Amino acid sequence: MASTSTDRALSPGHGRTSRLANALRMLAIDAVQAANSGHPGAPMGMAEMAEALWLRHLKHNPADPQWWDRDRFVLSNGHASMLLYALLHLSGYDLPLDELKRFRQWGSATPGHPEVGHTPGVETTTGPLGQGLTNAVGMALAEKLLADRYNCDGHTVVDHRTWVFLGDGCLMEGVSQEAISLAGAWRLAKLCALYDDNGISIDGAVAPWFADDTPARFRASGWHVIGPVDGHDVAALDAALDQARTSERPTLIVCRTTIGNGSPGRAGTAKAHGEPLGADEIAATRARLDWPHPPFEIPADVRQAWSAASRGAAAQADWQRRWDAYAAAHPQDAAELARRMGGTLPREFGVHWSEVVAATQMRAETVATRKASQHVIAELAPRLPELLGGSADLTGSNLTDWPGCGAVRGGQRGGRHINYGVREFGMAAVMNGLALHGGFIPFGGTFLTFSDYSRNAIRMAALMGQRVIHVFTHDSIGLGEDGPTHQPVEHVASLRLMPGLDVWRPGDATETAVAWGVAVQNAHRPTALVLSRQNLPAQPRTPDQLAAVARGGYVLADRDGARAVLIATGSELALAMAAQRQLDAAGVPVRVVSMPSTTVFERQSAEWRGVVLPAGLPRVAVEAGTPRGWGDLGCVAVLGLDRFGASAPGPQLMAELGFTPERLAALVRGVLA
């Protein structure tokens, strides 16, 4: 979509504010004042940037926020949420003025930071800085991969851009460098970031703590940099955006702005950032902006100019014609793409997955669960084109690739496995962007201990309800020689605390296969697969037990007259089985419960949970990690590790730190004594 013919008379040039932009400014000012909370400065500073982009470049249809081929707009500096709400409202999204009046109130559609799924037109949840930009890199990559795959011989059905607003805070966060570097390496030409270069952050003028030459930094990662341009000059911004559209690299437009622009007393100060202007300053701002209208009142001509209804309808109708032609010419591809963008799995997925699980159980292979995971991926991927793998530079350790997967590379087409480089946080936030865009089920690998690096992006996936699968291998001290920096201790327990995240720590290849299937089927939930470096023996299972794995916890080996329940996960499942045998010999029958996923188990019916963990039987857990948390499942003793690990061969370390059948059996006998 080229620059439109919006009435430019409404948008004066350099040195003034634009009347259309002032509508955004005043809505932000009034809403923050009404809430007595929020951030007026950034919306006031970015209002002309928003006008230039939204009125002259952004391809979207307020009547259908889910239209696949819309441009994506990401507000990476999410505290400027009122700018976005004002834009959505004035463009014609289903976001009435009353909701703007209820900014930051309980149950409103206008929370303090934008939340995807909560407000129509919001593409991702932002607020934790740097991640919006990184999500946008994922979205732009998704577009490129889908366009490469599906557009053909004159049919162009995937063709949209990703636009990002970001501020100094985003650029100070390290994850921004991971995003910039990846976008440059992938040559994401249809990604354009507009930098709100206002020189102010919460602590004041940024120069003493943010002295980077930002254009040079972006150029160093292969970006096309435009500007600085006057960020309050709509025509100049429009020209820069035109230029960005022709770039073969991702583009940064440096927009020199004034935070709180329009406020005589606060413009250009940190005080404009995060508090209401107050009645007097608002009055002064109204006067300065020549905006005589009462709060929340927008003149009809301004409203008219902002409406994107007809442009949006026309754009989508144009696409619909192209889509219909494509669907007629390439019905199979069109159906597949439609299915992928709808987020549904192929009809035969469930059957196929069951076959994989059954075959894995039959093979009874002694294998590391990371290797078992790779087997499952290799089975599922050919029939699940939306699976998009990757690793943060540990492909050969995480085993996230599969035969014929091909590598995703800048400047070439195809590939289904991404070398993210050593960028765990970037990987996780890019995966969030891929999932948000649609058309992909992204998964990515690193060592479990480095989930620390990506933790907030995992949280964001959980908060947003996105299907992102984390492959966390080397899941305990069992990894051995690399030592305590690489040995997770608290990580499994800590991931289990995150609302909305499923955590699986499978005990053998079969449980790994089940976990993968559940993760893929969880359309609105991220999953962490926690996998061993070392080999684990296969456990025998009856058909009922096999079916029960998906419940997260089930009885693997029962005993008549069991006097206690032994709960085990992952690599300690075999240890529990060995302890059971020792206890058998000592005349102490115990039940072994395999609990590959406490989070899934907790969602089961009370009946199921009671069958697995009967009241009255003492429970003892074993897991090669912190013993903390098992009290919540009523365990009276835990064989765990309440210290950091050490560097030594894995089996020796396990034994030295107490993970032996003898010690577990003794712990059980101690509980029963």
Next chain:
Amino acid sequence: MASTSTDRALSPGHGRTSRLANALRMLAIDAVQAANSGHPGAPMGMAEMAEALWLRHLKHNPADPQWWDRDRFVLSNGHASMLLYALLHLSGYDLPLDELKRFRQWGSATPGHPEVGHTPGVETTTGPLGQGLTNAVGMALAEKLLADRYNCDGHTVVDHRTWVFLGDGCLMEGVSQEAISLAGAWRLAKLCALYDDNGISIDGAVAPWFADDTPARFRASGWHVIGPVDGHDVAALDAALDQARTSERPTLIVCRTTIGNGSPGRAGTAKAHGEPLGADEIAATRARLDWPHPPFEIPADVRQAWSAASRGAAAQADWQRRWDAYAAAHPQDAAELARRMGGTLPREFGVHWSEVVAATQMRAETVATRKASQHVIAELAPRLPELLGGSADLTGSNLTDWPGCGAVRGGQRGGRHINYGVREFGMAAVMNGLALHGGFIPFGGTFLTFSDYSRNAIRMAALMGQRVIHVFTHDSIGLGEDGPTHQPVEHVASLRLMPGLDVWRPGDATETAVAWGVAVQNAHRPTALVLSRQNLPAQPRTPDQLAAVARGGYVLADRDGARAVLIATGSELALAMAAQRQLDAAGVPVRVVSMPSTTVFERQSAEWRGVVLPAGLPRVAVEAGTPRGWGDLGCVAVLGLDRFGASAPGPQLMAELGFTPERLAALVRGVLA
């Protein structure tokens, strides 16, 4: 210390390997082979870099690894640990050859990744990439601040450099950007990083996923960049290091190297990175390097050339003379500096702290604990010059500054508060470096939810046993309107899982003052102070109760015939007290236990724990966060929050999500029913 007169005949130039460096190479090769585990490629690639730095520039004394004014050497790519162990051994540190033979074995002094406090001469624990560089920035800042403060009128007692080796992985990690940007802004002229630019990471040749122009990136942050130089040419490296010493900016030396250099079959390949070369390739490498000596055998002339004993002794003796003169001329400053570098507190600290606690209790102020924290800081800081505050661009929210603290700035002296910018991870890892260097007790603030960003650096502080204090404010949904991205839910529980970290969530100003004192006195342990945004009422306490706060958990309000124990933390303490009053009225007496620190409480004697939480009384916990984890303390019910928060005013949100005395009282009655 200028370039030394080490026999340069042993170090040939470009196109060959150096014989002295080959000693490092072969020790690394042989140790990895003996362990059948480890990383030979990086030591082989960086051997000449190590020779040039350690023999010609590094100021250190193997006989006294704790000598304050030594240069700091940081191996940021910690997987190259065998390089460091070989250097330490050959230089003359207390690291016998037998320990190198026991590389990566249980109980050895040579773990898989370098561990500070475990091996003499290791300055920081590395392995998680990017953090070593960031620690080094903290060390260089510490040197600068101490030099500015204590050197005077011809006395120079603080004058050392910080040297870092780093690889591609460190530079891909986003935290490296935070470190680079801060070092540039602070103009840390005595920081020099040597980049092992070998073009290879685990997934292969890095170009497709790491295409940055690294020199340009460093220049954009104000660094002085030298090179690329031939990383196997000791003379060229020596010249570059000479040049770095005269820079007024931090310096990056780009060293073009070959990973696994010297191995005919593996040099320049990813296969050289992380596995033993194997017997055949080792034989071929011995031949190529003209190194006929058996494994672990070092010729006497090479050993002699490597010894740093006499140079080190001379360097330290020179410093000792200067120190003695300084101590004579400035006895008070010298005593203070010696005390600070020794990590001990002023003699009067305990008394002073008790006075602050008592005065806080007397004031009985209703105040946010973040504000109470600021009061304590303002009281302690004037008498504790080692306290060095900061915030990740939330100074006015975290309240980490104090009257007259002054700001740390590049190009100027003084200042005790650091504007870290929006760089939580960088802040935490810089604080680790400050603490490791000695002379400082660093503390830094951000919102609790963004502890996710810095999580692995918090873990590293715990693993290293470093006194770093995290000021995490806005500690629950109680922060209100900013919404779920900013509202921690799982964070307190999750920090409690980290071995070696103390977590305090004080319930009023008095508990905040106690927590600060305990944190400052914990010389070998990091602390997370979890503080409220909103006001909390003061609780009355008897002198015994006041003394008991430091135990982490104590009885705040008992009742005769109590039928249950209510355990509360932080902002929910007042809620528990209100519920107690309601239950009193209903004839259900309950005890209220304040538990500001479960981690401290768990370290108390069984007797104390039994007195506070008597067996037989049902326990109910209340905390505005995940209910998970309280089962470990035997709680049978928890008023918590097992979902994400929402955007609304704090008090309303608390009520909507169930944090009311009524609901808590009902929960207790339900337990007793």
